[in-house]
Amino acid sequence: MGIFTIASQHLRFAIKLACALVLALFVGFHFELETPRWAVLTAAIVAAGPAFAAGGEPYSGAIRYRGMLRICGTFIGCIAALIIIIMMIRAPLLMLLVCCLWAGFCTWVSSLVRVENSYAWGLSVYTALIIIISIQYEPLLAPQYAVERCSEIVLGILSAIVADLLFSPRSIKQEIDRELDSLLVAQYQLMQLCIRHEDAEEVDKSWSGLVRRTQGLAGMRSNLNMESSRWAKATRRLKAINTLSLTLITQACETYLIQNTRPEAVAPAWREMFDQPVETAQDVHRQLKRMRRILSWTGQHDIPVTISSWVGAATRYLLLKRGVIGNTKISALEEEVLRSEAVVKAESAERHHAMVNFWRTTLACALGTVFWLWTGWTSGSTAMIMIAVVTSLAMRMPNPKMVAIDFLVGTLIALPVGSLYFLVIMPSTQQSMLLLCISLAVLAFFIGIEVQKRRLGSLGGLANIINIIVLDNPMTFHFSQFLDSALGQIVGCFLALIVILLIRDNSRARTGRVLLNQFVSAAVSSLTTNKARRRVNHLPALYQQLFLLLNKFPDDLPKFRLALNLIIAHQRLRNAPVPVNDDLSDYHRVLRRTADKLISAISDDKRHQYFEQLLEQLDIYQEKLRYWEAPLQVTEPVERLTAMLRKYQVALTQS
Secondary structure, eight states: OOTTOOOGGGHHHHHHHHHHHHHHHHHHHHTTOSOTHHHHHHHHHHHHHHHHHHTSSOOHHHHHHHHHHHHHHHHHHHHHHHHHHHHHTTOHHHHHHHHHHHHHHHHHHHHHSOTTTHHHHHHHHHHHHHHHHHTSSOGGGHHHHHHHHHHHHHHHHHHHHHHHHHTOOOOSHHHHHHHHHHHHHHHHHHHHHHHHTOOHHHHHHHHHHHHHHHHHHHHHHHHHHHHOGGGHHHHHHHHHHHHHHHHHHHHHHHHHHHHHHOGGGSOHHHHHHHTSOOOSHHHHHHHHHHHHHHHHHHOSSSSOHHHHHHHHHHHHHHHHHHHHHHTOOOOHHHHHHHSOOOBOOOOOSOHHHHHHHHHHHHHHHHHHHHHHHHHOOTTHHHHHHHHHHHHHHHTTSSOHHHHHHHHHHHHHHHHHHHHHIIIIIGGGGTTOHHHHHHHHHHHHHHHHHHHHTTOTTHHHHHHHHHHHTTOOSSOOOOHHHHHHHHHHHHHHHHHHHHHHHHSOOOOHHHHHHHHHHHHHHHHHHTOOOOHHHHHSBOHHHHHHHHHHHHHHOTTOHHHHHHHHHHHHHHHHHHTSOOOOOHHHHHHHHHHHHHHHHHHHOOSHHHHHHHHHHHHHHHHHHHHHHHHTTOOHHHHHHHHHHHHHHHHTHHHHHOO
């Protein structure tokens, strides 16, 4: 698709974006805000950011969610800026350096939280920096600047939301309804592959695709939750469906693994039943009715527990799915399903990566400060702000270098377009607010189309053009001011890119090892007789870590298989009927302590030592189980887990 070619599906959002920017500009001037460009810029980023991420018109909930995060980030940044100013108002240089450390801290936190929520911490970085830089010559005006910044940000967000409401907000609910049906069919097809014991690569492709889709459904749920309060019952059901979907994946894959050693485990009658092709959710519903009928007649003696568990989870999935689609009142039966175990959050495995991001942001901002003070350049502050913007927002992305390049390309695009607007178009519109709004709307319309195509530099270009044309009240048009601002943005983006390239992030291998060791720890920690500990649901957290592993190592199939095997081991041991006595309970605590030491070990030698210790303890634990006459449902998975850890010892301990 060529430059500025217009497709019909891109028109509505382009009009929305133009309306949002015009509304923010008009209201900003109407209330005589000193810098309405921040309101316009906020409206642009809140609306265009989700469109760029989605590659099309964003859903209404995504716009509101991003707006909420921007408000949170702005308030955090304002409060931090005021605290820093109050404490260090007599030492301007120290104040700037502390602000650089604050920028690094926020980036560190954003690297450890969910990707969606990390946006708020990215905003707090440059909000604090903008306020501190703005009051360098008038420090007593800091509270006023903070209030103005918050007001402008809120105005921009409200403008984006109002524009979305005016032009038919795009609800994500129908997309969720379709995905629930499609996901159920895909789950059934995965079980078919596993029962037929198809090629391992085909099975891997199927279950890894389902993991990604389940994680995507969780993101849809967040957007639906922000869209309207009337979807509260649906979002509650979707939270449980997320766990059920992961359970279905686990049970299907375990069925596959069982047949590696016991091909006769699945009876011919069940093979024949799962051979029936399905194309729709209704087909799956009919098959499940047949299976439940057979299970009620024959019992569960002649089939693997994985199949009966799968049928139960699929039935609960179907029940909740109907409730989500109809958004009906939660029935007593659904309430029983929803009153499930407490879900634990996944521990971050990217602590080293987060520390690298901390140093990247801190040093980049410090470099910008030194450059500004050393040169005495009036627009050095602009360069410093751009450094903070690029590093704080790029660090939370899988490929920060490409984000920095996008900003740099966007700045280079903004230079000629901004020149045209600043020097020719906007001076001609000063006598008419209508003409000013029309000129900005035309710009937003065409860039809104390019943003939806995910064109390199489109999002960065939109933000930089708004910055360059300086929508202040009153507006002034000095070429030297324009040139300084433009060069400041280019220099800032370039310095940020240089810092990202120089400070290399070599944490990928370490993150992969930490993730695998967390799976080991989870499997070992599932050995417990404590009822409260057994009720805790680790499955969503484990699959969240598996999803991160898929993203970090997209082509490393052995890692995925090992991680999945450890998840299966965790689920099987969690439900195993371990004999209840003080001897085993005490030894469970010993195993958990060793597993925790394995995760926290820094050196390869220590890690190898703890791993060997864990293997020895598992051998002793098996002897204890035999002594206490534990059933086969306990001894078999423990033996399988120990053999797996011995087989993959090198992969689990090397850096």
